[in-house]
Amino acid sequence: MAYNPYEDAQTQFDKVANMIGLEQSARDLLREPMKEFHFTVPVRMDDGVTKIFRAYRIKHNDARGPAKGGLRFHPQETADTVRALSMWMTWKCAVVDIPLGGGKGGVACDPHLMSLGEQERLCRGFVRQSFSQLGPNIDVPAPDMMTNARHMLWMMDEYETLAGGHYPGVITGKPVGIGGSLGRTDATGFGVIYVLKDMLDREGIDLHNTTASIQGFGNVGEYAAKLYSQWGGNVICISSYDQADGMSYTFRKKTGCNAEELARIKDAFGTIDKEQAKELGYEVLPGDAWLSEEVDILIPAALEDQITLENFHQISKSVRVLCEAANGPTSSACDQLIQKRGIFLIPDFLANAGGVTCSYYEQVQCNMNFFWSREEVLERLNDSMVNASRAVYDLAKGEDIYMRDAAYMIAIERVNDAIKLRGWI
Numbered sequence: 001m002a003y004n005p006y007e008d009a010q011t012q013f014d015k016v017a018n019m020i021g022l023e024q025s026a027r028d029l030l031r032e033p034m035k036e037f038h039f040t041v042p043v044r045m046d047d048g049v050t051k052i053f054r055a056y057r058i059k060h061n062d063a064r065g066p067a068k069g070g071l072r073f074h075p076q077e078t079a080d081t082v083r084a085l086s087m088w089m090t091w092k093c094a095v096v097d098i099p100l101g102g103g104k105g106g107v108a109c110d111p112h113l114m115s116l117g118e119q120e121r122l123c124r125g126f127v128r129q130s131f132s133q134l135g136p137n138i139d140v141p142a143p144d145m146m147t148n149a150r151h152m153l154w155m156m157d158e159y160e161t162l163a164g165g166h167y168p169g170v171i172t173g174k175p176v177g178i179g180g181s182l183g184r185t186d187a188t189g190f191g192v193i194y195v196l197k198d199m200l201d202r203e204g205i206d207l208h209n210t211t212a213s214i215q216g217f218g219n220v221g222e223y224a225a226k227l228y229s230q231w232g233g234n235v236i237c238i239s240s241y242d243q244a245d246g247m248s249y250t251f252r253k254k255t256g257c258n259a260e261e262l263a264r265i266k267d268a269f270g271t272i273d274k275e276q277a278k279e280l281g282y283e284v285l286p287g288d289a290w291l292s293e294e295v296d297i298l299i300p301a302a303l304e305d306q307i308t309l310e311n312f313h314q315i316s317k318s319v320r321v322l323c324e325a326a327n328g329p330t331s332s333a334c335d336q337l338i339q340k341r342g343i344f345l346i347p348d349f350l351a352n353a354g355g356v357t358c359s360y361y362e363q364v365q366c367n368m369n370f371f372w373s374r375e376e377v378l379e380r381l382n383d384s385m386v387n388a389s390r391a392v393y394d395l396a397k398g399e400d401i402y403m404r405d406a407a408y409m410i411a412i413e414r415v416n417d418a419i420k421l422r423g424w425i
Helices: 005-020 024-030 079-095 116-133 149-163 184-202 219-230 259-264 274-279 332-341 354-368 374-399 403-421
Strands: 035-044 050-061 067-073 101-107 139-143 211-215 234-242 247-252 283-286 297-300 321-323 344-346
Touching (some): 035 116, 050 116, 050 139, 067 079, 067 149, 067 354, 079 101, 101 139, 139 149, 184 321, 184 344, 184 354, 184 374, 211 219, 274 283, 344 403, 354 374, 374 403
Parallel strands (some): 067 139, 297 321
Antiparallel strands (some): 035 050, 234 247, 247 283
């Protein structure tokens, strides 16, 4: 049976809703998105042929503030993928206690196969088709998988053209100097390591004495690898998807991967050049080799549904910590196996909340028209991530419950409080 991320997100929600005795009206409201917008975007390609792209913008809940969530370009994008991601965004914003709700967008396309002109026309077309659904006080997109600051700038420019004014807060993840925030590119990956270090400290594990294996080398994987290494950890292998042949590869160096040098030989989509990596002394292994490496920490930082019942047995006995840097990288069916093995889990919507937290900072800076230094942004980010980390850890340990359940409890109860205060239920 094919994996459905939306069903997985609902299963996780249902479990915790039962644990906290959530009333039925709140369950009915929070179990599904409050608004969905499905549409098509026609784009004239460079060869003169018009191609039609399927697109989505889905708002799960905005009781705590405007919907917030990325926009991803991916050839396998579906409504259920976006539904799940929008739901996870609601919990993510709530667990780090920022005044935003959850939304997500997606376009079924492959930007690897599109020229920059075609990508720009797609971005502007997306905004034209969804203009009524977007706004700095309604729903605020941001970069996600295979989208970047340039895409966000094109979208902001199109929105402002249609709206007839300047609205820099309508999109986050923009280039610095045109409404973007310093530190935004690093934020998600750095946030992962801020939480990881705090959790390791509280578990009595010295980060300096740990090894890690990372899946994915986009912004999240790259900056997580860089900060983890800077703080004394040793990354043994990093996996990367190669669009040229549609395969993933694992790059291993037993003495430790150098994230800085690998970043210099990757493309804009996170694909590491295999031949150059070999010249630098890396072993090039099959794509799933990252999962079975004998390390202390696994950091999946790519797609959802990467650790499943079918491959869980590949995880080395040496693994002590699973830090979910991607959205939904672990099938919910694996949670019992994780607990049985005694692996310490850092759940996704806590671990990777650094991106949306910094996006919130970008909105604040745009609204003030006053921008902070990179050091100030990252200091605020560290404080936010560590505060959220400690709240989840203390609840999990105090009540003797699973870390994922503890994160959900905090998030769901905060959103439930908001919908009650608003009189929605």
